[in-house]
Amino acid sequence: VAQPTVVVSFKGNRTLRLAVEEVLADHCLIVYLMDLPPKGRSSALESADALLSNNLAVELDPDELGRLRNAKLIQLLTAGVDHAPLSKLPPGVPVAYLPGAFAEPMAEHAVAMVLAAAKRLLIEDRNMRKGEFNQFVPNRLLRGGTCCIIGFGGAGQATARLLRCLGMKICAVNRSGQTDESVDFVGTVRDLERILKGADVAVLTLPLTRFTQGLIGSRELSWMKHDAILVNISRGEIIDEGALYAHLTAQSNFTACIESWWIEPVRHGEFRTNYPFLELPNVIAAPHNSSSARGWQARAARRGAENVHRVLTGGSPRFIVTEDLYFR
């Protein structure tokens, strides 16, 4: 019998390729799209029984997307799908993503930034490098404080578990207003005003969709404590960029920990801000690197390959992208 063909459209280093091959090489023909000459790409995509992709918008030309009509699964290796051109894929081809794929490293990164803000780590390190030794400027304890987690999927729950361990109360916000996780309160965006007013820390871990874009604007920021810490490890567009900049310049004790930006290399081909956030002392800036923890890209590749294997051996796919996650 002919082996099914799995096309891999991300470049992938040796480790990533090995992870895919460990799962699929015995049962499939693995074709690395990047290794093909330009004229070989179309037929490879047309013969693909499945596609493994990291960044669909970059790896395939718009007209190549339609050639995937024979695929039984298009498997993305990301936890967010907002930047994938889903509406340009052949209708009826199932698309899967990896919800919570980077939950643990994202959670540690979020906690790292929250603690760095509470302890003034970056500010005082800069001061010391300028010759100042400010031993007695008060910093803050997380223990006993309250954290609002907006978006309570894999990353949100993992972040909650760590912050709860550090002694914080957790108020979670999700679509259902329900959770099996251990929290002090769970609600929906309708509870946002009440929750944000009581929060010392707010962490954004929700997907960017047409419903969540601009969720945090000047009104929502005005609800927050003057010295609160806001962490964005989801997508820049969840926050109104201009509103956040204005808030940060007006409230010098408010800290924004920005790991996810509005215009970023992976999604936009460049990094750029419309306001000079990087000149502000009350910003902790990270280059969207929370999922770059060593070994985790290979882990995601393996998990994606396993879902492909499942489908190509007659199983039903996991992690299917539902219509409510479509952004464009």
Next chain:
Amino acid sequence: VAQPTVVVSFKGNRTLRLAVEEVLADHCLIVYLMDLPPKGRSSALESADALLSNNLAVELDPDELGRLRNAKLIQLLTAGVDHAPLSKLPPGVPVAYLPGAFAEPMAEHAVAMVLAAAKRLLIEDRNMRKGEFNQFVPNRLLRGGTCCIIGFGGAGQATARLLRCLGMKICAVNRSGQTDESVDFVGTVRDLERILKGADVAVLTLPLTRFTQGLIGSRELSWMKHDAILVNISRGEIIDEGALYAHLTAQSNFTACIESWWIEPVRHGEFRTNYPFLELPNVIAAPHNSSSARGWQARAARRGAENVHRVLTGGSPRFIVTEDLYFR
């Protein structure tokens, strides 16, 4: 009956004085040494039934120390006593300190620095402010790693609890080689080589004594992993300053998180290093501010005042400084 006299030798803001007064004002005459004219100091110290001091070496002149011969307790508000001129006090006067007084804020600060190092927070924030967006430089997960905690008193145990919560294995080092805390291994300095060789993180939380000075030298540093994270929240002198600088320049993936320095304002009247640590990218520098968490100085003052109250009402003192803690 005459009320006992408690002399307070630290300056203390309103909050600190209130904390002391809440505990002692009903039973004692409280005399603030800083409020007295110079010629009133001697008789106040001679009549003191107890002294509350934050920094004995700074608050009292050397010849004033001997005047405390009638004191039933000299209560220090610090968790470290190395810089107190204990040998110049009248013999037989009990001296108490506050072991673990700042354990929780110190532990949070240690974890903040460990996470900041693992996630490259300071390095990538600096890079972004210079225009670099290094999304794919690998960072590290703490979960699953091993932390060695040297000195397993209040601060060490509090740090261990937090890091254990984050999923790290804990190897503790103390004098007895025993603990009731939940750890993966506990030993003494005789186990240091084996423990340091396996550690991803090492945290110093031990007192500076004549036995611990210079404990971490070039040999001990050479035992550590090339990319380990070393955190000092105890006293600079535990580490050989030159050896650490040499190690940091030779091992660019090794990170030192230095909160406690060799020459510091509180103990030496100035901040100074003998090597340019503050020019190194693989140093996270903090101005010995882990105990400056809001509210914790007042908490320590209250705890010290409670011990004074205990002694002046006929109880036996807690937290007595034992001879093995003497440094000079």
